[in-house]
Amino acid sequence: MGAAADDQAASTEEVASMIDQVADAAEQVSGESGNVSAAAQEQASSLTQIAQNTQTLADQAEELQGLLSGFTIGEAAAESSVHTSKTGAMVSTDGGIHR
Helix, strand or coil, rough: CHHHHHHHHHHHHHHHHHHHHHHHHHHHHHHHHHHHHHHHHHHHHHHHHHHHHHHHHHHHHHHHHHHHHCEEEEHHHHCEEEEEECCCEECCCCEECCC
16 A cells, blocks of 8 residues: 555656646746737837838828929920820920929
């Protein structure tokens, strides 16, 4: 009977050791999930800032397009070398754009 009690005590210690290992692993996972959560929040914040910056740039581009539409090309510029920019505005190589 003494051997059985010793075996049970050893088994109990082994189980307690395993529980400690599982608790340590759970604590480590919890810490890592906190890091992942913080990184995800930071990324979401960055994406929000990028979206805001994109909207600001789009608004500025629209405003600039409106300002460009107020320019006309004078006769001297029309006779010189004129090309169309990517935005559709006509631009003279000799500075012949006039308002």
